[in-house]
Amino acid sequence: MSAKNNKQKLHVKKGDTVMVISGDYKGVSGEVLEVIPDKYKVIVDGVNVCKKHLKPSNDQPGGINEINAPIHISKVLLVDPKSGEATRIGRKLVDGKLMRYSKKSGEIIA
Numbered sequence: 001m002s003a004k005n006n007k008q009k010l011h012v013k014k015g016d017t018v019m020v021i022s023g024d025y026k027g028v029s030g031e032v033l034e035v036i037p038d039k040y041k042v043i044v045d046g047v048n049v050c051k052k053h054l055k056p057s058n059d060q061p062g063g064i065n066e067i068n069a070p071i072h073i074s075k076v077l078l079v080d081p082k083s084g085e086a087t088r089i090g091r092k093l094v095d096g097k098l099m100r101y102s103k104k105s106g107e108i109i110a
Contacts, residue, residue, distance in 0.1 A: 018076040019086040041070035
């Protein structure tokens with residue numbers, strides 16, 4: 001069995017609004033900027049902010065920049081579009097397509 005077939009479907013996508021459910025940033029909401037499926041990590045806007053020291057190069061000045069570091073995907077839950085609370089998701093067939101839906105409200109998530 002190849003590694004590609006063994007991958008688990010992820011519950012978040014780029015652009016989703018998620019809430020952190022554990023760790024230093026518990027309760028903080030933000031938008032998913034990037035999903036890293038190989039490592040099961042996501043980069044969320046405003047969460048796990050680190051400082052990165054950069055040397056000056058030909059076209060960019062040096063300095064200290066703040067970047068969003070990745071966190072594990074199990075630490076985030078999707079925000080329910082109806083109530084604004086964190087919710088688990090399920091999948092069901094709608095018009096022949098597998099769609100995500102909120103387990104709390106039952107509303108379809110685009």
